Amino acid sequence: MRDIKIGLIGLGTVGTGVAKTLTHNHELLCQRLGFGISIKKVAVANLNKKREVEFAEGVLTSDIDAVINDPEIEIIVELVGGIEPAKSITLKALKAGKHVVTANKALLAEQGREIFDAAQSCGRDLYFEGAVGGGIPIIKTLREALVANNFAFVYGIMNGTCNYILTQMSENGTNFEATLKAAMELGYAEADPALDIDGIDAAHKLAIIASLAYGVAPDMSAIHIEGIRGLDVSDIQFASELGYKVKLLCMAIGRDDKVEVRVQPTLIPHGYLLAKVDDVFNAFYVKGDIVGPSMYYGRGAGMLPTASAVVSDICDVARNINAGVAGRIPHLGYRKDQAERKRYMPIEEIVTNYYLRLNVQDKPGVMARITGILGERNISILSMIQKSGNIDGFVPIVMLTHEAKEADLQAALDEMAALDAIKSRPVLLRVEDRNLKEQHS
Amino acid sequence: MRDIKIGLIGLGTVGTGVAKTLTHNHELLCQRLGFGISIKKVAVANLNKKREVEFAEGVLTSDIDAVINDPEIEIIVELVGGIEPAKSITLKALKAGKHVVTANKALLAEQGREIFDAAQSCGRDLYFEGAVGGGIPIIKTLREALVANNFAFVYGIMNGTCNYILTQMSENGTNFEATLKAAMELGYAEADPALDIDGIDAAHKLAIIASLAYGVAPDMSAIHIEGIRGLDVSDIQFASELGYKVKLLCMAIGRDDKVEVRVQPTLIPHGYLLAKVDDVFNAFYVKGDIVGPSMYYGRGAGMLPTASAVVSDICDVARNINAGVAGRIPHLGYRKDQAERKRYMPIEEIVTNYYLRLNVQDKPGVMARITGILGERNISILSMIQKSGNIDGFVPIVMLTHEAKEADLQAALDEMAALDAIKSRPVLLRVEDRNLKEQHS
Numbered sequence: 001m002r003d004i005k006i007g008l009i010g011l012g013t014v015g016t017g018v019a020k021t022l023t024h025n026h027e028l029l030c031q032r033l034g035f036g037i038s039i040k041k042v043a044v045a046n047l048n049k050k051r052e053v054e055f056a057e058g059v060l061t062s063d064i065d066a067v068i069n070d071p072e073i074e075i076i077v078e079l080v081g082g083i084e085p086a087k088s089i090t091l092k093a094l095k096a097g098k099h100v101v102t103a104n105k106a107l108l109a110e111q112g113r114e115i116f117d118a119a120q121s122c123g124r125d126l127y128f129e130g131a132v133g134g135g136i137p138i139i140k141t142l143r144e145a146l147v148a149n150n151f152a153f154v155y156g157i158m159n160g161t162c163n164y165i166l167t168q169m170s171e172n173g174t175n176f177e178a179t180l181k182a183a184m185e186l187g188y189a190e191a192d193p194a195l196d197i198d199g200i201d202a203a204h205k206l207a208i209i210a211s212l213a214y215g216v217a218p219d220m221s222a223i224h225i226e227g228i229r230g231l232d233v234s235d236i237q238f239a240s241e242l243g244y245k246v247k248l249l250c251m252a253i254g255r256d257d258k259v260e261v262r263v264q265p266t267l268i269p270h271g272y273l274l275a276k277v278d279d280v281f282n283a284f285y286v287k288g289d290i291v292g293p294s295m296y297y298g299r300g301a302g303m304l305p306t307a308s309a310v311v312s313d314i315c316d317v318a319r320n321i322n323a324g325v326a327g328r329i330p331h332l333g334y335r336k337d338q339a340e341r342k343r344y345m346p347i348e349e350i351v352t353n354y355y356l357r358l359n360v361q362d363k364p365g366v367m368a369r370i371t372g373i374l375g376e377r378n379i380s381i382l383s384m385i386q387k388s389g390n391i392d393g394f395v396p397i398v399m400l401t402h403e404a405k406e407a408d409l410q411a412a413l414d415e416m417a418a419l420d421a422i423k424s425r426p427v428l429l430r431v432e433d434r435n436l437k438e439q440h441s
Numbered sequence: 442m443r444d445i446k447i448g449l450i451g452l453g454t455v456g457t458g459v460a461k462t463l464t465h466n467h468e469l470l471c472q473r474l475g476f477g478i479s480i481k482k483v484a485v486a487n488l489n490k491k492r493e494v495e496f497a498e499g500v501l502t503s504d505i506d507a508v509i510n511d512p513e514i515e516i517i518v519e520l521v522g523g524i525e526p527a528k529s530i531t532l533k534a535l536k537a538g539k540h541v542v543t544a545n546k547a548l549l550a551e552q553g554r555e556i557f558d559a560a561q562s563c564g565r566d567l568y569f570e571g572a573v574g575g576g577i578p579i580i581k582t583l584r585e586a587l588v589a590n591n592f593a594f595v596y597g598i599m600n601g602t603c604n605y606i607l608t609q610m611s612e613n614g615t616n617f618e619a620t621l622k623a624a625m626e627l628g629y630a631e632a633d634p635a636l637d638i639d640g641i642d643a644a645h646k647l648a649i650i651a652s653l654a655y656g657v658a659p660d661m662s663a664i665h666i667e668g669i670r671g672l673d674v675s676d677i678q679f680a681s682e683l684g685y686k687v688k689l690l691c692m693a694i695g696r697d698d699k700v701e702v703r704v705q706p707t708l709i710p711h712g713y714l715l716a717k718v719d720d721v722f723n724a725f726y727v728k729g730d731i732v733g734p735s736m737y738y739g740r741g742a743g744m745l746p747t748a749s750a751v752v753s754d755i756c757d758v759a760r761n762i763n764a765g766v767a768g769r770i771p772h773l774g775y776r777k778d779q780a781e782r783k784r785y786m787p788i789e790e791i792v793t794n795y796y797l798r799l800n801v802q803d804k805p806g807v808m809a810r811i812t813g814i815l816g817e818r819n820i821s822i823l824s825m826i827q828k829s830g831n832i833d834g835f836v837p838i839v840m841l842t843h844e845a846k847e848a849d850l851q852a853a854l855d856e857m858a859a860l861d862a863i864k865s866r867p868v869l870l871r872v873e874d875r876n877l878k879e880q881h882s
Contacts, residue, residue, distance in 0.1 A: 021589050021731050031656065032588055034776040129586070135732035137586030145570070145578030147473055148462050148752035215472065220710060273738065276717060290462050291576035291749035294739030297714065308732035311589035323766040335475040 002035040004318045007067035007098075008042040009089055010079035011051065011060075014103055014130065015042070017307030018077060018314075019053040029315065029407060037318055042065040045242040050086045068093050075308065075317050078102040087111055094122040099326065101313040103130030103306055109207035112218035116331045119432075125326050132205040135305030136298040137312065138284045142212045143333040149288025151213045153253040155432070158205040160280035160300045161196040162228050164188045166236070166265075167278040170245065175233045181308070188280060199227035199263040202250050206263055209284075210252040214342050222344035226264045227229065235357060235427060238398045239267050245275040249432060258345040267355050267431040279433035282437035348407035353431035356399045358416065359423040362390040366421045367397075373415050374401070377408040394423050400431060443476040445759045448508035448539075449483040450530055451520035452492065452501075452598060455544055455571065456483070458748030459518060459755075460494040464564045470756065478759055482508040503566035509534050516758050518751065519543040528552055534834075537562040542754040544571030544747055550648035553659035557772045566767050568754035573646040574599065576746030577739040578753065579725045583653045584774040591727025592654045594694040596873070599646040601741045602637040603669050603689040605629045607677070607706075608719040611686065616674045629721060640668035640704040643691050647704055649843040651693040655700045655783050656775035663785035676798060676868060679826060679839045680708050683796075686716040699786040708796050708872040789848040794823070794872035797840045799857065803831040807862045808838075814856050815842070818849040835864050841872060843864065 004402050008015050022029070022037060030036050036422045042055060043064045061067065066091070067074060076093040078100060080086040086107050091114075100119065102108070108115060108131055119126035129139045133156070142154070157163050161183065180197065183189040195201045203225045207218040228248050238248050244267035253260040268275040273295055277283040283301025287293050299305035320326055332335065360366045374381065385398040401409075409428065417425040449456050463470070463478060471477050483496060484505045502508065509517060509530070517534040519541060521527040527548050532555075534541050541560065542547070549556060549572055558568035570580045574597070583595070598604050602624065609620045621638065624630040636642045644666045648659040669689050677687050685708035694701040711714040714736055718724040723741025728734050738745035761767055771777065801807045815822065826839040842850075850869065857867040 017731075025589055025591060025731070028591055031775050032771070034771070111874065135735060137582055140581065140586050141578055144582050144757065145753050146749065147756045148466055148749050150466060150469055255793045273714070273717060275715060288749065289746045290466070290744055292740045292743075294576060294737075296735075296737055298735030302733075304731045305733055308587065308589050308729065311731070312586050316585065319769050323769045324766075325766050325769075328760050328764045328766075330473070330475070334472050374722075375551070389848065435767040 001030065002322065004035060004037050004074055004321055005040040005072045006037060006075040006077055006314060007040055007070060007073040008079060009064055009067060010076045010081070011042055011044045012079065012081070014306045014310060015079040016052050017303035018079070018310050021304070021307045021311045023053065027149045033315060033318065033322075035318070035322055037314060040073050041070055043067045058072075068096050068098065073098065074321055075099045075101060075314060077314065078104060079310070080104070081106070083107055083110060087115070091118050093119050093127070094124050097122070097124065099125040099317045099321070101127045101310060101317060103128065103310055105131040105201070105204040105208060109204035109218050109220055112208070112211065119331055120336060123326055125317045125320055126331050127210070127317055129309040129313045130306045132208050133282050133284060133296070133309075134298065134300040134302060135308040136282060136284065136296050136300065137309065138209070139212065140295055140312075141294060142209070142286070143329060146286065146288050146291055149250055149290045151254055152287040152289065153251065153275065154209050154213050155249055155285040156206070156209065156250040157274065157277050157281070157283050158250045158300065159196055159199075159202040159248055160282060161189045161193065162199075162202065163278065163282070164247065164280045165197070166228060166246055169231075169238065170236050171234050173233060173237065176228070182241050197227050197229045199225045199248065202248060203264045205224070206250040206252060206261055209250070210259055210261050212333045213252055214254060214344050215332070216259055216344065219344060222261055224262045224264070224347040228265050231265055232427065235355070235429060238357065239355065239429075241385060242267075242383065242398070242400060243270050244268060244431065245270055246429070247275065247277075251432070254342075257342055257344055259342050260345040260350055262347070262350070262430075264430050267429060269433060291390075302358060348410070350406045351403050352406070352434055353403055354401040354409055355429040355431050356401065357427040358397050359394045361421040362393055362395045363421070369419065369421065370416060371411050377404070377412050379404040379408055379412060403434075407409060443763065444470065445476060445478050445515055445762055446481040446513045447515040447516040447518055447755060448481060448511060449518045449520060450505055450508060451522070452483055452485045453520065454744045455751065456520040457493050457749045458497075458744035459520065459751050462745070462748045464494065474756060474759065474763075476759070478755060481512055481514050484508045490869050500769060505530060506604070509537050509539065515762055516540045516542060516755060518755065519545060519689060520751070521545070522547070524548055524551060528556070531556055534787045535559050535565050535567070536784050538563070538565065538790065540566040540570045540758045540762070542751060542758060544569065544751055545598055546572040546642070546645040546649060547767055550645035550659050550661055553649070553652065562774055563766055563775060566758045566761055567772050569649070570750040570754045571747045573649050573727060574737070574750075575601075575739065575741040575743060576749040577592065577723060577725065577737050577741065577843040578750065579650070579737055580653065581675065581753075582737060583650070583727070584770060585731055587727065587729050590731045592695055593728040593730065594692065595650050595654050596715065597650065597691040598648070598688055598715065598718050598722070598724050599691045599741065600640075600643040601688055601723060601738055602630045602634065603640075603643065604719065604723070605721045606638070606669060607687055610672075610674050611677050611681065614674060617669070617672050638668050639669045640666045641691065643704045647691040647693060647702055650691070651700055651702050653774045655695060656773070657700055657783050657785065660785060664702045664704060665788040669706050672706055673868065675837070676796070676870060680796065680870075682826060683708075683710050683824065683839070683841060685709060685872065686711060687870070688716065688718075692873070695783075698783055700783050701786045701791055703788070703791070703871075705871050708864055708870060710874060733797040773809055789846075789851070790846050791847045793847070794844055794874055795842040795850055796872050797842065798868040799838050800835045801838055802862040803834055803836045804862070810860065811857060811864065814853050815852065818845070818853050820845040820849055822854060844875075
């Protein structure tokens with residue numbers, strides 16, 4: 001039986017998961033593939049560190065080039081993460097004629113154009129299922145299974161740490177800081193949680209998803225990013241009273257010749273399936289013109305779920321090698337000369353529903369002033385909560401608006417913030433309602 | 442730009458959807474594939490019928506062989522349905538050197554071995570995503586995306602008609618017959634609903650899923666099938682009181698060297714994601730040893746959702762043709778010489794939790810007799826509902842059991858049915874609880 005040899009660069013959490021999976025399910029993979037896959041070399045920074053997996057003598061090396069240049073190795077699995085040295089490793093591997101499998105979302109989101117161009121000009125496969133959604137096969141689904149569809153939108157809960165924190169805040173009524181601290185103690189948040197809670201990790205994933213769905217190049221600068229840092233638990237509670245859950249939602253929406261891309265804490269109606277995705281789980285809610293609404297749910301991170309995706313990629317590339325083909329499917333789902341005809345939409349132009357919370361002085365005329373500011377910009381109110389009782393003369397007022405333009409909302413907030421009768425700039429969250437309705441129709 | 446020519450056999454609902462999709466999204470497909478796909482011929486029974494799609498002169502024909510034998514046509518899309526003439530058409534197409542795409546679940550479930558053997562010996566691709574789950578890409582997911590996994594189980598809500606009827610019965614408290622009648626009037630059930638409500642359609646799909654997951658040959662005779670015909674609405678209501686929804690659940694479960702396959706109305710805890718899949722929607726809940734729990738949700742039937750799956754298959758095969766390969770992936774996910782090492786488990790051997798409803802005489806000693814019958818067979822009671830008040834001296838008693846063996850339950854029911862104190866054989870439903878818990882851990 002043929003044996004296809006691979007080299008791993010990096011043996012952290014995901015690398016260890018990949019090695020475990022290939023070892024533990026080796027026989028199963030042979031039964032399914034008709035050939036074997038074996039790890040010939042693994043490059044690690046520290047040869048003496050104790051590892052969860054055992055390798056035969058000579059497999060572990062500290063020499064990355066020895067892995068890339070091994071003539072028997074046909075696939076390089078880059079699991080270093082971050083931009084450098086991952087970028088140099090990937091480019092060197094492609095130039096050495098190797099196919100590459102990676103789970104590096106930061107690299108693909110920030111330098112994707114250069115990486116994919118290199119893969120294209122070298123005529124090599126570059127697979128990256130592990131970069132988005134952990135074990136959920138969203139890349140294969142968008143690129144292959146739903147190939148017949150124009151996408152109305154792809155929505156995702158793409159960051160498990162944020163979803164865990166929001167679920168805990170919602171269920172226990174704890175504030176953001178305390179919930180984050182507890183999540184860190186349980187290992188659900190990193191020691192430096194900024195990449196997660198500020199929405200950067202989610203945006204990396206969204207950049208890749210938008211590319212696949214709409215044929216645009218990944219572009220972090222096009223994404224409007226708001227994280228969950230400092231989100232007030234009272235907003236989660238008001239949202240709940242109004243019938244919504246708050247999720248860090250990643251949105252790629254097709255708007256004629258434009259693509260709208262946003263990562264924002266967003267209100268989603270309680271009854272919708274996406275609102276029921278809790279804890280560290282991820283999900284993608286995809287609407288295509290042919291398939292209609294569909295959802296994909298699972299573990300979005302972790303040693304083994306991500307390994308499931310990476311090994312699936314290794315098998316796909318190995319099947320191509322075994323069949324003697326490469327480039328069977330364009331890396332980003334579109335032929336390069338055909339793609340990039342859509343442009344990203346500036347945030348000011350988006351139109352959606354909004355949630356507003358204002359702390360206003362409890363005295364006559366204030367509400368008239370506020371509703372006047374909204375009315376002048378054609379922003380109409382859908383529903384409102386005002387509780388009795390005030391703190392230091394201020395009361396919270398919560399409003400949901402009908403659809404309005406972001407630029408108009410921001411201008412209204414600027415004007416409100418300047419009023420003495422309002423205590424600081426109002427809290428603004430987006431509400432996603434309209435696009436999710438179809439799941440019940 | 443290269444143009445790959447296909448022939449459709451059959452232009453019913455799905456065939457029309459495929460033609461519409463290929464026409465309407467032709468440019469999109471060219472952008473993604475780098476080549477075109479066009480329908481050269483379509484075989485129909487009646488040339489004069491009015492159609493929703495228009496074809497150029499000479500495309501429609503009543504001569505099936507003219508489609509199969511057209512030397513320019515490389516892919517035959519069989520959308521006739523049923524066993525014959527679909528089987529002969531498929532075999533003839535394979536022997537004529539054509540690749541085949543089909544959505545024919547009955548044919549693959551009942552005669553799959555012969556069909557797949559023929560595809561194998563002809564060295565042709567045979568794709569069938571449209572046969573299971575409508576637009577949900579469950580075939581590709583099991584065969585490719587989750588290739589690294591041993592499957593603990595695959596659960597599915599695979600029949601939209603049944604799920605619609607059960608949802609309506611649950612929400613409105615209507616009985617089975619009235620709900621079925623309303624579903625027929627709305628077009629959610631066929632004029633002859635037997636295939637759906639008796640669980641045959643769901644079992645066809647399960648036979649294919651079990652094959653893909655476990656490498657066994659599709660075998661309808663191995664599946665224990667109970668439909669929803671005559672399901673009593675009171676059981677849905679009692680289940681709800683106990684915290685469960687009733688779904689027609691299709692189950693393929695790996696049990697060491699055996700595979701357990703069942704289609705049964707099943708109680709699922711309210712809080713679980715699978716219990717929230719309502720109306721005509723389908724979903725698959727898959728647990729793998731590497732990926733953990735995952736779920737795939739969407740429209741399980743209909744013109745366009747099924748067309749999304751069929752066109753995805755056409756594109757996959759066309760990509761193989763364009764790359765000059767065939768047989769890149771084994772039809773049923775395992776190399777034929779490696780598969781079929783597991784056996785199907787007889788229904789008597791299954792172990793699960795049960796729901797029992799008995800109509801018992803309202804007099805002393807009866808409960809002692811019943812619990813005695815259960816106790817003798819080591820069937821222990823987890824919880825019980827007995828309402829006050831009786832009808833003609835009989836009262837309903839509902840019980841949930843701990844895990845027990847099906848053979849023991851059936852023997853206990855036989856003994857109970859013979860008692861004068863019990864009014865007819867008790868109602869027995871299965872409860873699925875244990876295997877779904879992981880989604881919350």
